[in-house]
Amino acid sequence: MSDPVTLAAQARVETENGSRYLTQLCKHWSHKFPETTFTPERGVVPFGEGRRFTAEADPEGLTLRVEAPDLEALTRMQGVVAEHLARFAFREDLGGIAWTRVG
Numbered sequence: 123m124s125d126p127v128t129l130a131a132q133a134r135v136e137t138e139n140g141s142r143y144l145t146q147l148c149k150h151w152s153h154k155f156p157e158t159t160f161t162p163e164r165g166v167v168p169f170g171e172g173r174r175f176t177a178e179a180d181p182e183g184l185t186l187r188v189e190a191p192d193l194e195a196l197t198r199m200q201g202v203v204a205e206h207l208a209r210f211a212f213r214e215d216l217g218g219i220a221w222t223r224v225g
Contacts, residue, residue: 128172129196130189131221135207137214140184144177146210147203151175173199186219 137143141162148160151167158167160177167175172191177184188203190196204219 128189128191129193130187130224131196131200132188132224133186133200133204133219133221134183135186135216135219136183137211137216138181139211139214140179140182143184143207143210144179147175147177147206150206150210169199171195175199175203187224188221 135143144165145160145162148158148165148167151169152158152160155167155169159165163179165175165177169175172189173195174189176187176189179185186203186207188196188199190199200219200221207219208216
């Protein structure tokens with residue numbers, strides 16, 4: 123039996139605080155999803171049901187990736203991640219988060 127097809131989208135946010143935001147996002151979700159893992163450079167949140175959030179931080183910014191089994195779930199994940207990031211980054215104008223579908 124093959125794995126279900128997973129859809130993915132990625133976004134890049136330019137910020138000097140990428141590592142801080144990555145940590146805040148992962149700590150926030152780790153209470154509900156205990157399998158969450160993160161370092162200052164990379165975090166993974168397995169939301170379950172084929173959904174996953176990954177973030178990678180570097181000195182210039184943060185790369186966000188969401189994966190889901192269908193377009194509806196992917197779109198919902200994009201919104202949830204963007205909303206939480208905006209909440210944690212309220213002191214900084216990150217601009218709009220532009221998601222791009224990836225393979």
